[in-house]
Amino acid sequence: MPIQATQYAQRFPLPDVIERGVNLTLEAPIYSGALLAAPSSGTCTIYDEDGATVSTGAVTVASSVATYAILGTLTSPYELAMNWRVEWSLVMPDTRTYRFSNPAALVLRRIWAVLTDTDLISGRYHDLNRYLPAGTTSWESWRVTSWEEIQRRLLKDERRPWLIMDPGAMLDVHRDLTLSLIFSAIGMTQRTSERDWTGLARDHRDAYERGWRSLSFAYDTSETRVSPERVSARPPLVLCSVGSIWRS
Numbered sequence: 001m002p003i004q005a006t007q008y009a010q011r012f013p014l015p016d017v018i019e020r021g022v023n024l025t026l027e028a029p030i031y032s033g034a035l036l037a038a039p040s041s042g043t044c045t046i047y048d049e050d051g052a053t054v055s056t057g058a059v060t061v062a063s064s065v066a067t068y069a070i071l072g073t074l075t076s077p078y079e080l081a082m083n084w085r086v087e088w089s090l091v092m093p094d095t096r097t098y099r100f101s102n103p104a105a106l107v108l109r110r111i112w113a114v115l116t117d118t119d120l121i122s123g124r125y126h127d128l129n130r131y132l133p134a135g136t137t138s139w140e141s142w143r144v145t146s147w148e149e150i151q152r153r154l155l156k157d158e159r160r161p162w163l164i165m166d167p168g169a170m171l172d173v174h175r176d177l178t179l180s181l182i183f184s185a186i187g188m189t190q191r192t193s194e195r196d197w198t199g200l201a202r203d204h205r206d207a208y209e210r211g212w213r214s215l216s217f218a219y220d221t222s223e224t225r226v227s228p229e230r231v232s233a234r235p236p237l238v239l240c241s242v243g244s245i246w247r248s
Contacts, residue, residue, distance in 0.1 A: 006094045008032055013148045015155075016086050016104035017162055018046070021076040028059075028066040028088045028100055036064040042090035042097075044068035046104070049083040059090070066090055080223050081106050082160075107162040108223055113147045114167050115174040125179070131186050139182060146177040153212075157235055159219070165228045169217040176208035 011029040018024065026044065030037050038061055045056040055074050059066040066088060084104035091097050117139050121128045132139070150170065151161045164170075180201045187197030215233040 005096060005098075006032060006037075006092065008037060008092060008098060010100040010102070012100075012102040014151055016084075016102050017110045018070070018075060018084065018104055018106050019072075019110050020078065020080065020106050020108060021072040023069070023072045025067050025069045026086060028068075028090065028102075030066070030090065030092070030098075030100065032093070037093055038064035039066050039090035039092050040095075042066055042088060045087045045089075046070060047085045047087070048078060048106075049081045051085075054078070054084075059088070075106060078106055080108060105160070105162065107160075108220075108225060109162060111151075111161045111164055111167050113143065113174060114171050115143055115147070115178060117143075119171065119175055120178065120182070128182070131182075131190065133185075133189070139178065142178050142181045142185070143174075146174060146181055149177065150174060154233065157233065159231070159233060159235070163220040163223065165218040165220050165225070167217075169215065173208050173211040173215055176204045176211060180204035180208060 009031045011031060016026055018026075026046075028044070030039065039059070040061075042059045043056060044059050044066070046054040048054050055070045057068065059068050061067070068088075082105050084106055086102050086104050088100040089097055090100065117129075120139055120143075128139075150173065154161050154164075183197045183201035183204065187201060190197065212233055216230055217233070218228040219231040220228045221231075
């Protein structure tokens, strides 16, 4: 009988975003159960939209995560494109070689979140840090998780996050989604009735959805960083002649 392979999970919550002409380091966090599984060695290869190799080489393992540095000079000659691919061939702790893959985009500029812990604890939630889980000093994990969810939602609606030129437009929806996740987590761990955590989580989730319906931003349709359009986060619904619906 064949030897059963270990069940690993790759954590690639979003496509890899590669800024053209910029040095950067890609990462491949691979998990076995709840823990990171550190590869002993491996290679990473970046392919362009035609399947040609842009860069390939040995990985470096840091803090149990395989990393690969790519020079900006290697991506400078290429046209901006969506359909790039990053492939990892890693020798995992069970001594077998596994291949992991993630889509990638070559972009002009990447987008950065603007929400900070300061934004979360200002105003009515000035005492929020009292409820930080033991051993943590920041709400960063919740901010990152909600930011990933927002970017996936944008991609689903055919809005590319890296084309948004005013990320501050998403501050309110990012804050409401983060607070919803935080209050939901507190409600599951805190044995206190001083606040209705479930209700607060629901209120901020509803506020997030309302904010999303009215959300718009400057969008670099031409991918030149010149004369952006003002667009909605939710593309208009278009009816086709046979009655099906898709997002344009």
